[in-house]
Amino acid sequence: MKWFFIFSWICFVYIFFAVNTFPHFFNLYENQIHKIIKQFSNDKNLQKPKEFSPTHNLEKITNTTPTPLEKKIEQIASTEQKNEPLYHIFQLGIWFWIMINSYLVGKGILNGLKLDDVKNCFISSIALGLGFFSYLLLALGLSGLLLKNIVFFILILTFLIFFKNFQHFNADFKSAFEKFPRKRFQLYLILPLVGIILLLLLRSFIPDQFYDSLQYHLALPQTYVNSHKIFKVPYNCNFGMPQNTEMLFTLGLLLGGDDTIPLLFQLTCGILILSTLINQSDHGKSLVALLWLTTPLVIENLRFSKSDLFLSLYITLAFFLIVNLKNENEYYKNLILSGIFAGLALGTKYTGIFFLGFLSIILYLKINELENLKKLKSLIIFLSTSLILFLPWLIKNIVFFKNPLYPFFSNILGYQMMRPENWIAFVNENHQFYNSSWNLSSIPKFLWRNTFFGFEYPSMNFIGPLWFAFLPVLIFFSYKINKLKPFLLFILITVIVGSTQTTLARYFILPILALLSFVLIHTIFAIENIFLKKTLTTLLLFGILIQSIGCLPFLEQVSFGRKAFFGLNKEKKSQLYPEGYFASVGWVNSNLSQEKKLLFIGETKTHLFKVPCIAPSAHNEHLISILLQNAKTGDELYKKLNSLRITHILFNSNEFLRLKNYPMFYLNSEQVNNLINFWEKHLSLKYQNNSTSIYELVEHNNGLSMAPKEIKKTLLKLNVP
Numbered sequence: 001m002k003w004f005f006i007f008s009w010i011c012f013v014y015i016f017f018a019v020n021t022f023p024h025f026f027n028l029y030e031n032q033i034h035k036i037i038k039q040f041s042n043d044k045n046l047q048k049p050k051e052f053s054p055t056h057n058l059e060k061i062t063n064t065t066p067t068p069l070e071k072k073i074e075q076i077a078s079t080e081q082k083n084e085p086l087y088h089i090f091q092l093g094i095w096f097w098i099m100i101n102s103y104l105v106g107k108g109i110l111n112g113l114k115l116d117d118v119k120n121c122f123i124s125s126i127a128l129g130l131g132f133f134s135y136l137l138l139a140l141g142l143s144g145l146l147l148k149n150i151v152f153f154i155l156i157l158t159f160l161i162f163f164k165n166f167q168h169f170n171a172d173f174k175s176a177f178e179k180f181p182r183k184r185f186q187l188y189l190i191l192p193l194v195g196i197i198l199l200l201l202l203r204s205f206i207p208d209q210f211y212d213s214l215q216y217h218l219a220l221p222q223t224y225v226n227s228h229k230i231f232k233v234p235y236n237c238n239f240g241m242p243q244n245t246e247m248l249f250t251l252g253l254l255l256g257g258d259d260t261i262p263l264l265f266q267l268t269c270g271i272l273i274l275s276t277l278i279n280q281s282d283h284g285k286s287l288v289a290l291l292w293l294t295t296p297l298v299i300e301n302l303r304f305s306k307s308d309l310f311l312s313l314y315i316t317l318a319f320f321l322i323v324n325l326k327n328e329n330e331y332y333k334n335l336i337l338s339g340i341f342a343g344l345a346l347g348t349k350y351t352g353i354f355f356l357g358f359l360s361i362i363l364y365l366k367i368n369e370l371e372n373l374k375k376l377k378s379l380i381i382f383l384s385t386s387l388i389l390f391l392p393w394l395i396k397n398i399v400f401f402k403n404p405l406y407p408f409f410s411n412i413l414g415y416q417m418m419r420p421e422n423w424i425a426f427v428n429e430n431h432q433f434y435n436s437s438w439n440l441s442s443i444p445k446f447l448w449r450n451t452f453f454g455f456e457y458p459s460m461n462f463i464g465p466l467w468f469a470f471l472p473v474l475i476f477f478s479y480k481i482n483k484l485k486p487f488l489l490f491i492l493i494t495v496i497v498g499s500t501q502t503t504l505a506r507y508f509i510l511p512i513l514a515l516l517s518f519v520l521i522h523t524i525f526a527i528e529n530i531f532l533k534k535t536l537t538t539l540l541l542f543g544i545l546i547q548s549i550g551c552l553p554f555l556e557q558v559s560f561g562r563k564a565f566f567g568l569n570k571e572k573k574s575q576l577y578p579e580g581y582f583a584s585v586g587w588v589n590s591n592l593s594q595e596k597k598l599l600f601i602g603e604t605k606t607h608l609f610k611v612p613c614i615a616p617s618a619h620n621e622h623l624i625s626i627l628l629q630n631a632k633t634g635d636e637l638y639k640k641l642n643s644l645r646i647t648h649i650l651f652n653s654n655e656f657l658r659l660k661n662y663p664m665f666y667l668n669s670e671q672v673n674n675l676i677n678f679w680e681k682h683l684s685l686k687y688q689n690n691s692t693s694i695y696e697l698v699e700h701n702n703g704l705s706m707a708p709k710e711i712k713k714t715l716l717k718l719n720v721p
Contacts, residue, residue, distance in 0.1 A: 013469035084567030095264040102129025104162035122176035131344040137247040141230030189286040204263035205564040210304035214605035221250035232400045235616040240406035242393040244347040245307035262305045283525035292517040296462040296550025312511040314345035339382045343389025421663035426619040430502035446499045460504040464547035580691035602656030618662040634677030654691040672715045679707035
């Protein structure tokens with residue numbers, strides 16, 4: 001009866017998932033799927049993905065003919081396209097060198113802890129080295145030393161200092177893969193793993209166009225690179241978040257010049273997690289890895305520059321170190337190492353604070369049989385090691401915002417370029433499926449919505465059908481396996497606490513998917529009945545095939561970029577971005593010098609812009625709104641902007657309308673009229689395309705500029721008293 005229920009439940013979930021999901025993707029890609037193969041052989045058929053980067057026929061609309069400078073830029077761009085393959089090879093070389101450097105530095109840290117024979121030594125060394133370079137870039141940025149020559153010099157210096165550790169490379173590499181699957185069935189499953197990794201490698205040469213990347217994951221690093229330093233960015237609340245991953249992206253942008261190396265870092269993170277799963281698994285090694293990698297949420301986060309996967313990596317490494325702790329000579333050393341990885345997780349995202357608590361619970365239960373003094377000492381060592389690595393980010397926020405956990409607790413410690421309404425909007429974004437207060441029904445709601453409707457917001461929620469389908473298997477069998485009990489407790493705590501904080505799977509579910517994969521496969525392989533074991537394995541493989549529908553956006557994007565390695569021309573690059581974005585970037589970078597400063601209205605994305613920009617995020621009060629509180633006329637607003645050395649305003653009408661429900665502006669009718677008066681008197685149109693207009697601030701424009709209708713209609717409806 002139990003097995004009948006389990007098999008029936010799995011079939012129900014698969015069918016219901018297919019009914020909900022397949023029509024969405026088939027409708028989305030009805031005219032695209034058949035082109036995927038053609039695109040690999042016919043460049044003229046290149047189309048960009050419908051949902052993730054809609055196709056637009058962009059035309060540059062400008063009142064002037066191309067300047068000699070613009071013509072020169074076009075000529076240089078054409079030459080660069082021809083040289084792009086060589087440059088991509090150079091970027092691959094830089095990335096590989098950073099990985100070798102990371103191993104050498106990480107190995108040096110392990111040697112310092114006298115942990116030469118630590119399990120996963122190769123993987124741990126690279127992860128430690130990447131963490132080291134995150135803090136190195138933070139130190140250089142805060143010191144105003146983010147210069148390519150300085151960073152290259154330090155990389156060479158660390159390479160020479162730690163080069164002696166290279167003698168261990170072959171042994172550590174072999175040790176990392178000594179448990180590599182050797183059975184024929186397991187080897188067959190390696191093929192799709194290798195295929196996906198190669199496709200992700202190819203995808204790394206396609207510029208990142210994800211909104212969050214353009215707005216802060218890459219935009220803030222781009223700002224640091226442009227300015228050669230890290231400085232206070234109060235108009236983007238994401239600046240207050242921990243940025244270990246963004247520091248690596250800063251390194252990639254500084255040395256590589258574009259998004260390629262940051263995306264290769266994402267690929268590195270995925271490979272390290274896969275290697276950890278294979279190394280730690282006793283059964284079904286390649287199946288564990290394949291299950292994790294083919295989860296749509298994982299693929300969605302691997303193909304863009306984001307921080308959640310690095311959080312997953314550090315938590316996974318810390319967890320395995322804790323559950324493998326033994327009361328032997330190297331007990332405290334392994335404890336310190338787990339604390340280091342937990343600290344790196346803290347420095348990656350604020351959600352790491354929750355996971356530090358979860359890991360502490362697992363650690364306490366693991367060492368429960370030790371004497372009380374040793375238990376207390378162990379917890380102190382683990383927590384203090386973690387918090388020391390979190391400290392630099394806390395200090396940075398105290399210096400810049402007088403709030404160590406900014407933007408959290410701003411209601412107590414004070415808002416900066418934010419109002420309470422902005423914070424409420426920020427919090428509400430984390431509860432997109434339902435906004436009711438938490439109760440026990442929230443957990444099944446959370447799983448149900450993310451399983452069957454996660455495709456509506458794939459980068460946040462698309463977990464696929466397998467976890468919900470195999471939930472009965474986990475409930476009925478996993479708890480009987482002693483080895484898996486810490487895993488189950490950690491997962492259960494994460495799901496319960498996570499469901500109280502957000503309805504989005506990326507924040508709490510993604511970091512535990514690797515552990516979930518480990519638990520599910522080991523549960524199936526522990527079933528003694530051979531027939532039932534093979535049946536469940538077959539159903540699991542079938543589920544992997546079903547959820548691969550979530551890979552279509554990724555596959556189509558790769559097909560779009562099949563020639564990315566050899567260089568995409570300007571037209572094809574522009575198709576990757578929202579309407580008018582790439583054209584605006586081109587005009588600004590070609591026509592404005594570093595002495596100019598842009599204020600963005602409507603547009604919140606600044607990645608690729610090489611000149612200083614002020615682009616308030618959707619969760620901040622706009623600078624214009626703040627200045628108008630004390631500017632009684634349009635002339636006064638002009639003077640205030642001029643005093644801030646703002647020379648140009650970039651207005652994106654499409655984005656302005658899209659973000660109109662965010663409380664970025666808090667203006668009454670008089671203040672709106674002052675803004676319109678300023679616009680029509682002190683702004684001179686310099687460039688315009690389908691969505692974006694760029695104005696220069698002038699003392700008088702002779703009445704040649706009109707305020708956009710979107711400004712008038714939208715802001716006059718605010719009715720602020």
